[in-house]
Amino acid sequence: MKKQRSNTERAIQDLRALIISNELEAGSSHLEQELATRLGMSRTPVREACLVLEELGLVEVIPRRGIRILPVSPEDMIEIYEVLTELESLAAERVARQQLSTQELAGLALAIGQMEQALERGEIEAWAEADARFHDELLHLSGNRRLIRIVQAFNDQVRRARNLTLYLRPVPHKSNADHQELYEAIARGDAAAARDLHRAHRIYARELLTALLAKHGLTSV
Amino acid sequence: MKKQRSNTERAIQDLRALIISNELEAGSSHLEQELATRLGMSRTPVREACLVLEELGLVEVIPRRGIRILPVSPEDMIEIYEVLTELESLAAERVARQQLSTQELAGLALAIGQMEQALERGEIEAWAEADARFHDELLHLSGNRRLIRIVQAFNDQVRRARNLTLYLRPVPHKSNADHQELYEAIARGDAAAARDLHRAHRIYARELLTALLAKHGLTSV
């Protein structure tokens, strides 16, 4: 029994994946019919998917010009990170305030462990995955569904830039220490500390990322 | 020369207006064909509009059940206000940091004046409009387009509740004082104060609103 998904849902997922992986290049434009053929369906579900993806900030629908894959400029990065910093800090604060048990925080601890292991082995890609899991787990522990949705949408918008800089950045020892500190603040229920730590972590990440992009002359990702 | 808007855009705006004004009652369900007939167009643009409105958190599309106008529970209110508080405080901080001139802050000052006048005359509805203008102006001065979009979407979600409680609440003298204080912090470029003041303002507003809803037994708006 294969699960029943509508073509519209598939189109949303597939196009999102193509955009995030840069297979649909940032800045490029594509006609509805082109995308429909590519996905093996008619224009209707593709149109619907594009409207949703536009709302999610991944594309821009320009009449007669096609679907434009939105590139992210340094200014965009700042906008996005500004909001992300704020919202993820809120998530950290909320999680800390819940005074969760070690058991409930196991997901976070696990992700931290995986990050450390990956780093020891020099597996930068595995590290990035564990890092993403940590942030995702933190977000979900916040329990605020709206918060979860927005943060995910915004993360999608900067994922290309992150992937691109993954191998350009210094070895993220500091990042691991940050996560450990944050975990401890959360475990002892110190909401203010959790918030501030996460905020600092994000601001640092943003500056690292924008500096890297600038250094490599990437004005649009 | 009247401007050319697509039916999809019209459907989005019209349905949004119907939802916010509660003409489409919260919790009610509506078939695509019903809405299409009501708006005088075919199902296609209505479907597209509903997908967008779903993304904006105003409706839920349930296959074969119709389009459900999402009601807002007290828990939802908390979720929404939590995010709004965070994001509008960020806006206030950003505006203060820009060290804007009195001229550039004229829109805020004007809105404050209108609020005071409305209050003196006891015109609570005019006060609410001026209040909305103040917040909108503040948001736009932040200059972060993504911030603007999210906050507007979230405000839409709680607008029904606000309208409902407008005549149930005490005369908002405190609110006016809050705005004045915030304006002064912004004018002197005190970002931290602007942030904290706005945060306190929003938290107070949330508690007032949820208390009012509880008092009147409104568990779903």
Add this chain to the structure above:
DNA sequence: ACCCGAATTAATGTATACATTAATTTCAGG
């Protein structure tokens, strides 16, 4: 050669017919 308006064209926007599907009803068998 250049300008400007008409014709063309290539895309989206919209309606509609049809396919699919999940809920409901019906009806045979116990």
Add this chain to the structure above:
DNA sequence: CCTGAAATTAATGTATACATTAATTCGGGT
């Protein structure tokens, strides 16, 4: 009278034909 499988139905999901529209091309007048 209950059960559950099949038929029915009522809705969405999808493809497609057609309408609309804005960009482009074409062509005649200067």
